[in-house]
Amino acid sequence: MAAAAAGCRLVSRLTTGRFGASAYLPGRRVPGVEVSGRTVRVHVVGRYGHPVTDIGSEVREAVAAAAPGAVVDVVVEDLDTGDLP
Secondary structure: OHHHHHOOOOEEEEOOOOOOOEEEEOOEEEEOEEEEOOEEEEEEEEEOOOOHHHHHHHHHHHHHHHOOOOEEEEEEEEEEOOOOO
């Protein structure tokens, strides 16, 4: 799920956000992803210049393909402006 979200062209990176959003698996932590029952919440930094709704839709579609049947919530925590002056 994390790889699916991070691979989206409108996503700069996953983020733990203000409250340290992470999934805890045996022996590792997956930053930016929270799982509760059937709900997957993904926290991302989007690419500046794209509507937040488009970023959310792209991530939701990618994660839903990786986790069929899951309810996918997307939190756009910030926008990456890259090299803007």
